[in-house]
Amino acid sequence: MVYKKTESLPFVETLDDYHNQIAVRNLSTSALMAIDLRDADSKIERRWLAESLDFCQKSADTLKRLVEEKDKPTVDNFLSKIFIDLALSESEQVDTNRLQMYKENFDVTLNVLQQIQKKEKPKDIMKSKLFLKSFIEAVKATYSKTESQYFGYLSPK
Amino acid sequence: MATSAPNEFLISRIRNYSHLLKATKEEVEQTKIRGSGESRFKKLASKLIADLLKGLQRNIALMKRVDIDPDGKSALSEGIHQSLEAFLNWVDLILRHCNAVDIEMHQFVSQILEDLDFKDMDYLLLSGWELSETSLSESLKKLFSGIFPLASDTLANEFPSFCILFIPQSLLKNPINWPLCVHEIGHMIENEKLKIVESFYSRPEFGPVSTRITYSIEALKYRYSKEFQADYFATTFFGPVFPNQLVDNYFTKEVFIHPTHPSWEERIRALVEVLRTMGLQGAAENLKNKSSSISTGPSMIPKDSLEFLNQILMQTRGLLEREDAIYKTNENNINRSREALTKFIPYTDDMKSLLNVAGEVKKNLLENAKSTKKKEKVEKFFDPLIKDSIRLSYLKRTYAKLDRR
Numbered sequence: 001m002v003y004k005k006t007e008s009l010p011f012v013e014t015l016d017d018y019h020n021q022i023a024v025r026n027l028s029t030s031a032l033m034a035i036d037l038r039d040a041d042s043k044i045e046r047r048w049l050a051e052s053l054d055f056c057q058k059s060a061d062t063l064k065r066l067v068e069e070k071d072k073p074t075v076d077n078f079l080s081k082i083f084i085d086l087a088l089s090e091s092e093q094v095d096t097n098r099l100q101m102y103k104e105n106f107d108v109t110l111n112v113l114q115q116i117q118k119k120e121k122p123k124d125i126m127k128s129k130l131f132l133k134s135f136i137e138a139v140k141a142t143y144s145k146t147e148s149q150y151f152g153y154l155s156p157k
Numbered sequence: 158m159a160t161s162a163p164n165e166f167l168i169s170r171i172r173n174y175s176h177l178l179k180a181t182k183e184e185v186e187q188t189k190i191r192g193s194g195e196s197r198f199k200k201l202a203s204k205l206i207a208d209l210l211k212g213l214q215r216n217i218a219l220m221k222r223v224d225i226d227p228d229g230k231s232a233l234s235e236g237i238h239q240s241l242e243a244f245l246n247w248v249d250l251i252l253r254h255c256n257a258v259d260i261e262m263h264q265f266v267s268q269i270l271e272d273l274d275f276k277d278m279d280y281l282l283l284s285g286w287e288l289s290e291t292s293l294s295e296s297l298k299k300l301f302s303g304i305f306p307l308a309s310d311t312l313a314n315e316f317p318s319f320c321i322l323f324i325p326q327s328l329l330k331n332p333i334n335w336p337l338c339v340h341e342i343g344h345m346i347e348n349e350k351l352k353i354v355e356s357f358y359s360r361p362e363f364g365p366v367s368t369r370i371t372y373s374i375e376a377l378k379y380r381y382s383k384e385f386q387a388d389y390f391a392t393t394f395f396g397p398v399f400p401n402q403l404v405d406n407y408f409t410k411e412v413f414i415h416p417t418h419p420s421w422e423e424r425i426r427a428l429v430e431v432l433r434t435m436g437l438q439g440a441a442e443n444l445k446n447k448s449s450s451i452s453t454g455p456s457m458i459p460k461d462s463l464e465f466l467n468q469i470l471m472q473t474r475g476l477l478e479r480e481d482a483i484y485k486t487n488e489n490n491i492n493r494s495r496e497a498l499t500k501f502i503p504y505t506d507d508m509k510s511l512l513n514v515a516g517e518v519k520k521n522l523l524e525n526a527k528s529t530k531k532k533e534k535v536e537k538f539f540d541p542l543i544k545d546s547i548r549l550s551y552l553k554r555t556y557a558k559l560d561r562r
Contacts, residue, residue: 012287029304
């Protein structure tokens with residue numbers, strides 16, 4: 001099986017990929033907000049924290065499985081689809097080191113969020129924030145070429 | 158991360174979306190949308206826009222806070238921009254493409270859903286690039302995840318499975334091919350109502366698969382089972398016309414079929430078997446002969462690995478049996494339909510018999526037409542005759558129901 005980048009996909013998959021990447025970017029942004037607003041305790045902030053915990057847990061679990069599958073990682077949810085797209089090298093091989101790096105950083109971020117939930121003073125705040133920011137940028141770059149295709153499909157003829 | 162833009166600029170950019178959303182709400186209210194999904198879609202758009210406006214206010218308040226770092230604000234502003242731009246484009250697409258679908262196609266789909274007692278489904282028919290079924294609810298939920306919680310909740314609680322059937326123009330203009338849509342209607346019913354496949358294999362959170370990535374066996378089992386189920390549903394409901402049109406499509410390639418669908422060989426073999434079990438031996442033999450020249454590629458997973466497929470198909474059959482919707486050859490209707498169409502008279506008693514003979518009658522008429530002018534006449538008027546027959550059969554049914562009340 002050859003891994004391919006996201007350009008020139010069929011219609012329905014282009015829509016799906018685009019929605020997936022927006023979801024991941026927005027969830028990562030929520031995690032950033034949850035960290036920044038860690039001292040607030042309104043309904044909205046609690047929801048953000050809960051959603052971010054769920055997202056980071058799911059990401060860490062998914063990445064753990066992908067890393068274990070080594071050079072032939074498989075897709076089983078929308079996150080795994082995005083992680084593989086992010087880890088595809090120029091030669092369309094999956095870079096397992098990159099998946100491992102994402103896994104470690106999601107573990108750190110998850111730990112930070114769990115500390116916030118327990119009202120503890122969180123460690124590694126800067127590390128997790130820097131990671132989330134760079135992760136958002138990486139997702140954006142990976143799917144940048146599909147944006148015009150997506151809006152091309154959605155824009156009425 | 159790129160250098161952050163000044164906060165006031167980001168806030169004013171976000172504020173602009175309030176006007177756009179309000180204008181879109183008005184546009185939706187004022188546009189006539191064909192088909193039974195009109196009122197539910199208008200309700201969905203109106204509720205979502207109200208939620209998004211509240212979400213915008215909340216996000217603007219966040220942007221003004223000093224305890225959020227500028228990069229975070231930039232990411233939030235970009236997320237809002239991306240999500241709302243995509244949402245507005247979806248609404249625009251729906252408003253502009255819903256009326257490119259003929260009323261007869263709406264009536265065709267309505268008749269099928271009525272037969273199965275699923276009139277209350279949330280769906281829209283749009284003219285599109287590929288014959289496909291997609292969940293509007295799931296797409297929008299992903300767009301709003303994280304940053305527009307109210308809109309996400311509205312989708313999850315009130316519109317969990319609003320779906321869209323995209324139908325290409327080439328198919329819309331050729332009613333003999335319309336039974337191909339029944340496969341997509343099968344997916345729609347499975348996703349919204351039956352949920353049989355997901356009771357055996359967990360549902361992956363992504364759309365149709367391509368060959369660009371390796372998928373887990375479980376995800377492929379789910380997707381493959383759904384394809385076999387939709388083929389089974391369409392054939393059992395509509396009879397031989399579905400597999401025949403599907404095989405014709407292999408040669409014409411009018412409808413895009415994802416490369417990771419089960420192989421043509423396995424699909425056709427399964428369809429031949431369905432026809433046999435329906436007692437349609439002749440149709441099964443015809444299909445087998447017709448498809449003998451189709452070259453096939455290997456499947457990603459073999460059909461035999463779908464250990465629950467038989468149970469899935471039997472449960473699907475259960476629904477069709479319950480609603481008395483299984484296709485049975487009615488020689489009388491077939492003959493009357495053939496006779497009427499040959500004389501260019503609409504046939505309005507039984508849509509299934511009509512579409513099962515339409516292709517054969519058209520072929521005969523073209524073969525028997527002695528002049529090019531006559532052939533052109535057949536080409537020009539036969540498809541409208543089929544559309545008229547579908548429309549009139551729908552009206553007849555609706556009137557008969559009213560009459561019985």
